[in-house]
Amino acid sequence: MEIIEEKRIEEVLSFPILLSDRIRQASDESHFFKTDCSEVAKQADRLCQMLRSIARFNTTSTGSLYERPVRRIIADVSKNLDRGLTLVKKCKRRGILRRVVRMVTKDDFRKVNNLLESSIADMTWLLSIFESDNGGIVLSLPPIASNDPIISWVWSFIASLYLGNDKIEAANELASLAKDNDRNKKIIVEEGGVFPLLKLLKDKNSDAQIAALVALCYLANDEERVREIVREMGVPVIVQLLGDSSTRIQIKCADLVGGMAEYSLLAQEEFARENVIRPLVTLLSYDISIDEPKLGNGKQSIHSIVQINKELERNSLSGLYSYKRVPGSPLSSHYSDGSSKSVSNYRKEKENEKPEMKYQLKVSCAKALWMLSRGSVVISKRITETKGLLCLAKLIEREQGELQLNCLMTIMEITAAAESNADLRRAAFKTNSPAAKAVVDQLLRVIKESDKPTLQIPAVRSVGSLARTFPARETRVIGPLVEQLSNRNLDVAAEAAAALEKFTCPENFLCTEHSKTIIEYRGVPPLMRLLRGNERSKLHGLMLLCYLASHAGNSEALEQARVFTALEGVDRSLFAVHPELKELVPEAMYHLNVYHSGVLTERQYNGH
Numbered sequence: 001m002e003i004i005e006e007k008r009i010e011e012v013l014s015f016p017i018l019l020s021d022r023i024r025q026a027s028d029e030s031h032f033f034k035t036d037c038s039e040v041a042k043q044a045d046r047l048c049q050m051l052r053s054i055a056r057f058n059t060t061s062t063g064s065l066y067e068r069p070v071r072r073i074i075a076d077v078s079k080n081l082d083r084g085l086t087l088v089k090k091c092k093r094r095g096i097l098r099r100v101v102r103m104v105t106k107d108d109f110r111k112v113n114n115l116l117e118s119s120i121a122d123m124t125w126l127l128s129i130f131e132s133d134n135g136g137i138v139l140s141l142p143p144i145a146s147n148d149p150i151i152s153w154v155w156s157f158i159a160s161l162y163l164g165n166d167k168i169e170a171a172n173e174l175a176s177l178a179k180d181n182d183r184n185k186k187i188i189v190e191e192g193g194v195f196p197l198l199k200l201l202k203d204k205n206s207d208a209q210i211a212a213l214v215a216l217c218y219l220a221n222d223e224e225r226v227r228e229i230v231r232e233m234g235v236p237v238i239v240q241l242l243g244d245s246s247t248r249i250q251i252k253c254a255d256l257v258g259g260m261a262e263y264s265l266l267a268q269e270e271f272a273r274e275n276v277i278r279p280l281v282t283l284l285s286y287d288i289s290i291d292e293p294k295l296g297n298g299k300q301s302i303h304s305i306v307q308i309n310k311e312l313e314r315n316s317l318s319g320l321y322s323y324k325r326v327p328g329s330p331l332s333s334h335y336s337d338g339s340s341k342s343v344s345n346y347r348k349e350k351e352n353e354k355p356e357m358k359y360q361l362k363v364s365c366a367k368a369l370w371m372l373s374r375g376s377v378v379i380s381k382r383i384t385e386t387k388g389l390l391c392l393a394k395l396i397e398r399e400q401g402e403l404q405l406n407c408l409m410t411i412m413e414i415t416a417a418a419e420s421n422a423d424l425r426r427a428a429f430k431t432n433s434p435a436a437k438a439v440v441d442q443l444l445r446v447i448k449e450s451d452k453p454t455l456q457i458p459a460v461r462s463v464g465s466l467a468r469t470f471p472a473r474e475t476r477v478i479g480p481l482v483e484q485l486s487n488r489n490l491d492v493a494a495e496a497a498a499a500l501e502k503f504t505c506p507e508n509f510l511c512t513e514h515s516k517t518i519i520e521y522r523g524v525p526p527l528m529r530l531l532r533g534n535e536r537s538k539l540h541g542l543m544l545l546c547y548l549a550s551h552a553g554n555s556e557a558l559e560q561a562r563v564f565t566a567l568e569g570v571d572r573s574l575f576a577v578h579p580e581l582k583e584l585v586p587e588a589m590y591h592l593n594v595y596h597s598g599v600l601t602e603r604q605y606n607g608h
Helices: 009-028 034-060 067-089 096-101 106-131 149-163 167-180 182-190 194-200 206-219 223-231 234-243 247-263 265-273 277-284 302-317 339-351 355-373 377-385 388-398 401-420 422-428 434-449 453-465 475-484 490-504 511-520 524-530 535-551 556-560 563-568 581-596 602-607
Strands: none
Touching: 009 034, 009 067, 034 067, 034 106, 067 106, 067 149, 106 149, 149 167, 149 182, 149 194, 167 182, 167 194, 167 206, 182 206, 182 223, 194 206, 194 223, 194 234, 206 223, 206 247, 223 234, 223 247, 223 265, 234 247, 234 265, 234 277, 247 265, 247 277, 247 355, 265 355, 265 377, 277 355, 277 377, 277 388, 355 377, 355 388, 355 401, 377 388, 377 401, 377 422, 388 401, 388 434, 401 422, 401 434, 401 453, 434 453, 434 475, 453 475, 453 490, 475 490, 475 511, 490 511, 490 524, 490 535, 511 535, 524 535, 524 563, 535 563, 535 581, 556 563, 563 581
16 A cells, blocks of 8 residues: 655645735736625735744744644645635636636625635634644634534644643643543544653653643553554653652553553553563562562563563564564663662652552552553563562462452463463473462462452462462362352352363363362362353353263262263253363263263263
């Protein structure tokens, strides 16, 4: 697809100025409706003066010109001037036939004059933005935006970010508009609001930075808008600010990182490139004493950085996204490893910070890590290579509420990544790893002691994801999961069954040993009750029963619970919705019958 290069603003302005000159010349040469032609020429002259004022402002202004409203209004002015030129040209002396064909009326002049008056009003409004004593904020409504006043307000606020004295108010106004609805957010991004907001993040005024961050947080709830922030080189700026700012700014930065990562894989990848994990973990672990011999001096190894970039580059080549940073861009080197600076520069402030501010910073950082690690092996691996796992375990142990939940959700995402990636699983969750042990201890504590499903479910799911890391003798994880099969909350019970499936499925090398342990811990009776629950509990209860029967079919507990009869009565319509049951159920029945009722004949077996 061919990319059409946009004309320079000087070229855009020169065309309507040329049209104005031609209207004056055509008016002087007119023979009919001379007074009306003269009036059109006067309006064209006035527009010409305004256009030249914009051109002078463009060349003399110390800042850059906000071009969006200029291009939009100038396009409309050019169209109206062209109509005026066409009308005035018709008033030259011509042959009688051409006069008949090109008949001109007073009504034609009235229409053109009305259009030119609207253009003058638009240009007056445009000049007021650039010349306003209020720093560009002009809330009057130009005719071009009469059907959509929001766009004129957006233009005014963005122009103030470029040129005005009250940038904080402008950013706050944009945030207020963005908060209202998604249409306003779309307009702000389409009209070029992202770039000046990111530029405001480099302002020395912390209130200005906060205002810009709040506005960006409201914008960053849609994939395309997040991609625009990334395209405008926002990621390095955000990471630098996160690593080297006051607590309240760091809170908003972490919120923005989490919001962007939630909606965009591209943002996840770019934040990983900029090493955002390091400052997030550093802030999260601030004031937590953790002994981790492998941390060394706290700096990221060159090998680790190279490895992450290699993996991200490989993902990029695989077509995950089509985005490349501009080589040598000044924004691309804004952040290297700001974690050490962030603590040293702001240690005194954080020591004197209010407890609620410290807590909120940790909440925001934990949420950002959760969003960043979702579905990402690369980022999950990076977290485990820092003191992240130990920090998360410590916070789960000592904190409550939103912070504890966010830490649990982060662990859930990391363990899910470990389940899908053997290298990560072996590296981060080795049996003798202090970090892995600390995490599992806290997961089991939450499962056993908490009465909140919102906490129990991610803890149970995390243990299930680690099923292949536990040896046969490690039975301490089976008991708490089996206990949850009797949980009054069906969602927790179904999650426990789903986790135990991962211990007993054929992909688990120790499936037979784990199946026997589950039966020993009296897991069969509550499983039978799950079959009378909702659709999810029925599915996972049935699948776990099938695995137990296949791997420990000679158990008397299965016979006493009449599992064979239960499987025999399974509604076969489930097979259409869950095709995996089509083979599991008959195979489980076969094993049960072999051990408890003699070998089943092939014809009987096929009959089931």
